[in-house]
Amino acid sequence: MNEISPERAAFLAGDYCRGFIRYCRIEPEEIKRGYFQSRVIIGEDHRQQDGFIHAGVMATMADHTAGYAAFTLAPEDRQILTIEFKINFLRPAFGESLSCRSRIIREGSQILIAESEVFDKRGQDEVMAAKAMVTLMSVPKEKLLSKD
Amino acid sequence: MNEISPERAAFLAGDYCRGFIRYCRIEPEEIKRGYFQSRVIIGEDHRQQDGFIHAGVMATMADHTAGYAAFTLAPEDRQILTIEFKINFLRPAFGESLSCRSRIIREGSQILIAESEVFDKRGQDEVMAAKAMVTLMSVPKEKLLSKD
Amino acid sequence: MNEISPERAAFLAGDYCRGFIRYCRIEPEEIKRGYFQSRVIIGEDHRQQDGFIHAGVMATMADHTAGYAAFTLAPEDRQILTIEFKINFLRPAFGESLSCRSRIIREGSQILIAESEVFDKRGQDEVMAAKAMVTLMSVPKEKLLSKD
Amino acid sequence: MNEISPERAAFLAGDYCRGFIRYCRIEPEEIKRGYFQSRVIIGEDHRQQDGFIHAGVMATMADHTAGYAAFTLAPEDRQILTIEFKINFLRPAFGESLSCRSRIIREGSQILIAESEVFDKRGQDEVMAAKAMVTLMSVPKEKLLSKD
Numbered sequence: 406m407n408e409i410s411p412e413r414a415a416f417l418a419g420d421y422c423r424g425f426i427r428y429c430r431i432e433p434e435e436i437k438r439g440y441f442q443s444r445v446i447i448g449e450d451h452r453q454q455d456g457f458i459h460a461g462v463m464a465t466m467a468d469h470t471a472g473y474a475a476f477t478l479a480p481e482d483r484q485i486l487t488i489e490f491k492i493n494f495l496r497p498a499f500g501e502s503l504s505c506r507s508r509i510i511r512e513g514s515q516i517l518i519a520e521s522e523v524f525d526k527r528g529q530d531e532v533m534a535a536k537a538m539v540t541l542m543s544v545p546k547e548k549l550l551s552k553d
Numbered sequence: 554m555n556e557i558s559p560e561r562a563a564f565l566a567g568d569y570c571r572g573f574i575r576y577c578r579i580e581p582e583e584i585k586r587g588y589f590q591s592r593v594i595i596g597e598d599h600r601q602q603d604g605f606i607h608a609g610v611m612a613t614m615a616d617h618t619a620g621y622a623a624f625t626l627a628p629e630d631r632q633i634l635t636i637e638f639k640i641n642f643l644r645p646a647f648g649e650s651l652s653c654r655s656r657i658i659r660e661g662s663q664i665l666i667a668e669s670e671v672f673d674k675r676g677q678d679e680v681m682a683a684k685a686m687v688t689l690m691s692v693p694k695e696k697l698l699s700k701d
Numbered sequence: 702m703n704e705i706s707p708e709r710a711a712f713l714a715g716d717y718c719r720g721f722i723r724y725c726r727i728e729p730e731e732i733k734r735g736y737f738q739s740r741v742i743i744g745e746d747h748r749q750q751d752g753f754i755h756a757g758v759m760a761t762m763a764d765h766t767a768g769y770a771a772f773t774l775a776p777e778d779r780q781i782l783t784i785e786f787k788i789n790f791l792r793p794a795f796g797e798s799l800s801c802r803s804r805i806i807r808e809g810s811q812i813l814i815a816e817s818e819v820f821d822k823r824g825q826d827e828v829m830a831a832k833a834m835v836t837l838m839s840v841p842k843e844k845l846l847s848k849d
Numbered sequence: 850m851n852e853i854s855p856e857r858a859a860f861l862a863g864d865y866c867r868g869f870i871r872y873c874r875i876e877p878e879e880i881k882r883g884y885f886q887s888r889v890i891i892g893e894d895h896r897q898q899d900g901f902i903h904a905g906v907m908a909t910m911a912d913h914t915a916g917y918a919a920f921t922l923a924p925e926d927r928q929i930l931t932i933e934f935k936i937n938f939l940r941p942a943f944g945e946s947l948s949c950r951s952r953i954i955r956e957g958s959q960i961l962i963a964e965s966e967v968f969d970k971r972g973q974d975e976v977m978a979a980k981a982m983v984t985l986m987s988v989p990k991e992k993l994l995s996k997d
Contacts, residue, residue, distance in 0.1 A: 425607035428598040450576040453617075455697060459573035460616050460635050465609025469601075487608050488812060489836055491639035491787055491935040493962050493982055495955040510980065511939040515811075516784060516838070518937050518980075536954065536962075538937055538982060540785055540836060542812070549603065636960060637984055639787040639935055641814050641834055643807040658832065659791040663959075664932060664986070666789050666832075684806065684814075686789055686834060688933055688984060690960070721903035724894040746872040749913075751993065755869035756912050756931050761905025765897075783904045787935035845899065 409438045409477050417441075421473050431466055431505075433473070439509040441474040446502045458498040463523045463535040466505040467492055471519035471539035474507040478517065483543045485517075492537035498525035503534070517541045557586045557625050565589075569621050579614055579653075581621070587657040589622040594650045606646040611671045611683040614653040615640055619667035619687035622655040626665065631691045633665075640669075640685035648675035651682070665689045705734045705773050713737075717769050727762055727801075729769070735805040737770040742798045754794040759819045759831040762801040763788055767815035767835035770803040774813065779839045781813075788817075788833035796823035799830070813837045853882045853921050861885075865917050875910055875949075877917070883953040885918040890946045902942040907967045907979040910949040911936055915963035915983035918951040922961065927987045929961075936965075936981035944971035947978070961985045 418433040421443070429451075435442040443466060445451070453459040468490050475485045504524045511518035518540055525534040566581040569591070577599075583590040591614060593599065601607040616638050623633045652672045659666035666688055673682040705713075714729040717739070725747075731738040739762060741747070749755040764786050771781045800820045807814035814836055821830040862877040865887070873895075879886040887910060889895070897903040912934050919929045948968045955962035962984055969978040 420602055423602050424600040425598060425609055426601070429609070450573060452572040453574070454568055454571050455632065459613070460638075461573055461577070461609065461613025464612040464616065464638075465607070468608050468612065484603065486645075487642055489639065489641040489785070489814075489834075490612075491637065491982060493637040493955070493984065494635055495962060497634075510977075511937070518785075518939060533954075536982070538785075538935060538980070540937065637933070637962075637982075639834060641807070641836065643814060658829075659789070666791060666933075681806075684834070686787060686832070686933075688789065716898055719898050720896040721894060721905055722897070725905070746869060748868040749870070750864055750867050751928065755909070757869055757873070757905065757909025760908040760912065760934075761903070764904050764908065780899065782941075783938055785935065785937040786904075786908075787933065789933040790931055793930075 409436065417473055417476050425465070426469055429462065429465060431469065434504070436477060438477050439474060439512065440507065441470050441477060442504065442506045443470045444502055444504045447500065456499065458503065460494055463498065463503065464492050466503060467521035467523055467535060467537035468539060470505045470507040471521045471537065472541060474509050474519050475517045475541045475543065478509060478512055479543045482546055484546045484549045486542045486544060488540040488542050490537050490539040492535055494535050495533055498534035500525040500527035502526045504531065515543055517543060557584065565621055565624050573613070574617055577610065577613060579617065582652070584625060586625050587622060587660065588655070589618050589625060590652065590654045591618045592650055592652045595648065604647065606651065608642055611646065611651065612640050614651060615669035615671055615683060615685035616687060618653045618655040619669045619685065620689060622657050622667050623665045623689045623691065626657060626660050627691045630694055632694045632697045634690045634692060636688040636690050638685050638687040640683055642683050643681055646673035646682035648673040650674045652679065663691055665691060705732065713769055713772050721761070722765055725758065725761060727765065730800070732773060734773050735770060735808065736803065737766050737773060738800065738802045739766045740798055740800045743796065752795065754799065756790055759794065759799065760788050762799060763817035763819055763831065763833035764835060766801045766803040767817045767833065768837060770805050770815050771813045771837045771839065774805060774808050775839045778842055780842045780845045782838045782840060784836040784838050786833050786835040788831055790831050791829055794821035794830035796821040798822045800827065811839055813839060853880065861917055861920050869909070870913055873906065873909060875913065878948070880921060882921050883918060883956065884951065885914050885921060886948065886950045887914045888946055888948045891944065900943065902947065904938055907942065907947065908936050910947060911965035911967055911979060911981035912983060914949045914951040915965045915981065916985060918953050918963050919961045919985045919987065922953060922956050923987045926990055928990045928993045930986045930988060932984040932986050934981050934983040936979055938979050939977055942969035942978035944969040946970045948975065959987055961987060
């Protein structure tokens with residue numbers, strides 16, 4: 406399995422954290438062919454009414470990181486869309502950061518399937534807090550519905 | 554079917570928008586027994602790299618609003634947890650606001666199941682942009698794992 | 702919305718119940734554009750260890766009937782594949798028959814999304830026992846991976 | 850991690866293949882604590898209209914085998930119910946048998962979460978054809994809704 410070029414990895418790392426993802430302060434951490442890892446340092450803005458990390462933060466990470474795992478396999482003229490995902494919350498998350506590890510388990514030219522595991526980091530320990538399966542579609546950039 | 558009290562509705566409306574939800578500027582809009590509706594006015598912070606509204610915003614809304622639809626049915630000494638959800642993205646969202654409508658389709662004393670429909674509002678029109686099924690659990694507040 | 706031709710409906714009705722579906726005795730009941738309804742009369746072979754109708758019977762119905770709802774919208778030279786589905790079991794089923802109603806909620810040229818509702822028929826009553834969301838793909842018949 | 854007793858394993862192996870599962874000829878293959886493996890030798894009755902193994906066979910296996918993986922962890926006076934599952938079909942299956950391997954990834958006293966991987970066996974080779982995430986609930990046997 407050939408590796409992703411340093412230029413492509415750098416491009417994806419920069420492209421990863423824009424808009425809502427930057428607003429959520431989720432950052433790329435490690436990029437390999439078919440794999441993407443991200444993390445977020447938890448602040449008060451990431452929590453819910455009981456003080457736990459909000460499920461929406463984990464879902465957003467799981468989806469977005471899966472999409473960029475797919476980007477590591479797609480030609481540069483393709484865009485990746487999420488068709489759907491499903492996420493199970495295994496246990497409440499309340500640590501100081503989250504790490505999300507996404508890998509592609511089915512690489513098709515059109516349909517890709519990823520698994521994302523979200524780990525809750527508590528000092529030296531980490532536990533899996535959520536796991537998602539994400540169905541993605543690779544489409545030519547010019548076919549992407551324009552919003553204009 | 555008896556109605557939710559104005560006091561309970563007011564409490565849930567205030568409780569709804571804390572932490573990550575307030576940060577995302579998602580607000581309650583309508584509360585009925587077994588039903589919760591929310592909305593968010595879209596800013597640049599809600600978008601992704603292509604200018605569309607990020608799937609994570611829709612997933613966060615779909616999850617959180619489903620949880621509060623469950624709260625409208627649960628006794629006041631219960632807490633609601635999301636066990637899992639699945640969301641399909643039906644079409645790209647790019648309008649000026651989103652509306653999420655969640656209703657409970659299975660009311661159990663422990664397990665509740667909700668559907669959340671997220672609509673993309675474009676001027677006078679709206680289209681369903683995403684649909685989720687959410688599995689929730691009602692637990693006594695004192696059993697909720699404390700993070701302390 | 703134009704209607705499906707009687708010839709196409711008759712073809713889909715016959716095509717519906719082959720192989721595993723015929724073995725499970727699941728039959729077509731009503732066919733409209735974007736909609737397919739099926740039923741199965743329950744025998745001992747459909748039950749599980751506690752006497753309830755097996756979740757696998759409901760999942761098989763929900764998937765297959767969704768696929769044929771998609772066939773009602775697809776050109777005749779296309780094949781329909783299930784990419785994934787998710788099914789919630791709302792309450793135990795133990796009636797004398799099941800009815801499954803599938804409708805397409807997102808009609809794309811490649812990706813179609815269906816909802817399937819499975820009803821448990823108990824004498825004059827029926828209750829929704831399961832609900833599924835199904836992601837389907839329409840592919841040209843000649844592109845379908847041959848097993849030979 | 851302590852092991853499952855030979856008596857309990859023998860009981861679960863026998864209990865596994867009743868009703869619809871026996872009808873589908875799905876059989877237990879290996880039982881460990883938190884793990885259950887099953888298989889089915891494919892006949893014409895397991896196929897769909899194109900000759901591939903029907904998605905319903907894989908979904909039924911994935912659900913049922915996950916349930917029995919949960920049984921290996923539950924006290925003997927508990928019953929296991931499937932709350933919901935989601936299954937992705939990674940590639941068409943057409944081999945001579947299927948093997949399903951289910952393991953519990955979250956063991957709670959009430960809620961258990963399993964992953965099931967279904968492999969398509971083609972001579973000496975096998976490929977993963979489907980993967981499911983299954984949410985299960987452990988309930989006291991006496992609380993199980995009686996159908997009588």
